[in-house]
Amino acid sequence: MVNDTTLLLDLDGVSVMRVERLQCGGRRVHLATAEEAARACPACGVFASRVKGSATTRPRDFPYGESRLELVWHKRRWWCRETACPRRSFTEQIEQIPAGVRITRRLRAASGRRVRDSGSTVIQAARDLRLSWPTVMNAFRTCVREVVEAELPDVEVLGIDETRRGRTGWEQEPDTGKWKMTRDRWHTGFVDALGTGGLLGQVEGRTVADVLAWLSTTPLTWRKNIRHVAIDMSATYRAAIRTGLPDVIVVVDHFHVVQLANKMLSLVRRRTTAETRGRRGRATDPEWKARRRLLRNREDLTDDQFATMWNPLLGDGKIGQTLLTAWIAKESLRNLLALARTGASREQVGHARWKFLTWCADANIPEVRTLATTIDRWWTEIAAFITTGHSNAKSEGINRVIKLVARNAFGFRNAENQRLRTRCVTTRQARGHLRTVQL
Numbered sequence: 001m002v003n004d005t006t007l008l009l010d011l012d013g014v015s016v017m018r019v020e021r022l023q024c025g026g027r028r029v030h031l032a033t034a035e036e037a038a039r040a041c042p043a044c045g046v047f048a049s050r051v052k053g054s055a056t057t058r059p060r061d062f063p064y065g066e067s068r069l070e071l072v073w074h075k076r077r078w079w080c081r082e083t084a085c086p087r088r089s090f091t092e093q094i095e096q097i098p099a100g101v102r103i104t105r106r107l108r109a110a111s112g113r114r115v116r117d118s119g120s121t122v123i124q125a126a127r128d129l130r131l132s133w134p135t136v137m138n139a140f141r142t143c144v145r146e147v148v149e150a151e152l153p154d155v156e157v158l159g160i161d162e163t164r165r166g167r168t169g170w171e172q173e174p175d176t177g178k179w180k181m182t183r184d185r186w187h188t189g190f191v192d193a194l195g196t197g198g199l200l201g202q203v204e205g206r207t208v209a210d211v212l213a214w215l216s217t218t219p220l221t222w223r224k225n226i227r228h229v230a231i232d233m234s235a236t237y238r239a240a241i242r243t244g245l246p247d248v249i250v251v252v253d254h255f256h257v258v259q260l261a262n263k264m265l266s267l268v269r270r271r272t273t274a275e276t277r278g279r280r281g282r283a284t285d286p287e288w289k290a291r292r293r294l295l296r297n298r299e300d301l302t303d304d305q306f307a308t309m310w311n312p313l314l315g316d317g318k319i320g321q322t323l324l325t326a327w328i329a330k331e332s333l334r335n336l337l338a339l340a341r342t343g344a345s346r347e348q349v350g351h352a353r354w355k356f357l358t359w360c361a362d363a364n365i366p367e368v369r370t371l372a373t374t375i376d377r378w379w380t381e382i383a384a385f386i387t388t389g390h391s392n393a394k395s396e397g398i399n400r401v402i403k404l405v406a407r408n409a410f411g412f413r414n415a416e417n418q419r420l421r422t423r424c425v426t427t428r429q430a431r432g433h434l435r436t437v438q439l
């Protein structure tokens with residue numbers, strides 16, 4: 001029995017003297033100091049030899065299973081007899097349980113790691129390990145430093161993306177009954193878009209100044225390694241990069257470009273319905289029925305689905321004709337983007353671009369023309385995507401994690417802690433070497 005507990009305990013520096021059964025079914029383990037160094041004076045380092053008295057403390061360690069396990073450490077107090085030492089006496093301490101501390105070092109560290117690496121909330125970890133909320137929060141802050149203060153990994157493609165922290169908050173004004181927004185906080189995330197560095201940093205806000213502020217915290221040598229920056233179609237981010245990283249090539253990925261084309265298609269559908277029918281769309285309208293299929297890729301539709309969508313639409317006259325024109329613009333843009341990393345020549349890309357632009361110009365649909373203008377304004381960045389194929393897909397994945405963390409954020413009282421945690425969760429895979437194997 002005693003041996004079992006010793007094995008279980010595995011706490012360096014103490015040994016088990018005896019084990020007491022408690023009324024409640026738990027056990028109380030009496031410990032004695034088992035480390036010579038414990039009687040070294042903390043002030044001068046000289047080993048003491050004269051006992052002053054004894055003391056007991058009740059350090060807390062991991063909860064073992066369902067039953068309670070209490071630790072009682074019987075330790076000695078020593079006189080320090082070094083004449084030059086200012087310390088007269090001291091109590092024994094060991095690495096795992098420093099003087100004046102009630103929780104073993106390993107329990108404290110494990111509670112922090114649960115939050116940092118295992119996606120546990122502060123409250124969950126505190127409950128599981130029977131610790132207080134502030135204890136776990138402090139442990140988390142300590143072990144997070146390893147990650148935050150670690151050097152940034154070399155990044156060739158930097159992804160910049162915006163994400164909203166938590167949900168938008170609404171509040172009803174008591175006097176007027178009007179609803180107003182109380183929380184609409186946006187964060188900018190910086191991601192290793194090609195490698196395994198995960199989320200590199202996050203700042204509050206999404207202005208040029210916010211991006212530049214983060215960049216200014218990074219070493220110049222690190223910034224010099226960046227070749228490309230992937231962003232969504234945000235003119236703000238593009239402006240920030242031109243200032244902060246003037247030598248990099250900016251890339252916008254196809255996902256956001258296609259999204260823009262799909263938005264255009266929905267706008268055309270709503271406007272033509274309103275103009276032609278003089279009302280909003282109804283479930284019986286063919287264009288309403290086709291509203292989702294219109295946004296799908298041609299290659300994802302069977303010939304049957306394709307025919308079922310277009311036959312009634314075109315039979316309906318003007319609405320169908322307009323939608324078909326807009327839809328071809330979208331598919332023509334997708335064909336252009338599909339040339340990414342196919343090794344297509346400049347001429348092939350140029351031809352596909354010309355086909356898209358002339359189709360839009362001839363379309364005589366305002367939304368289609370607006371799309372063409374936007375694509376033209378972003379052509380340099382789109383062409384860079386077609387050449388490199390770099391995308392912000394990792395940012396999207398990381399944003400999902402951020403939302404997950406935000407949803408579990410009831411343990412985090414402020415944005416700073418939440419950012420730290422998001423960063424730890426998303427970089428976890430990349431820093432397996434930092435983790436130690438423990439319970």
Ligand SMILES: [Zn+2]
Pocket residue numbers: 041042043044045046080081082085086087
């Ligand atoms: Zn001393």
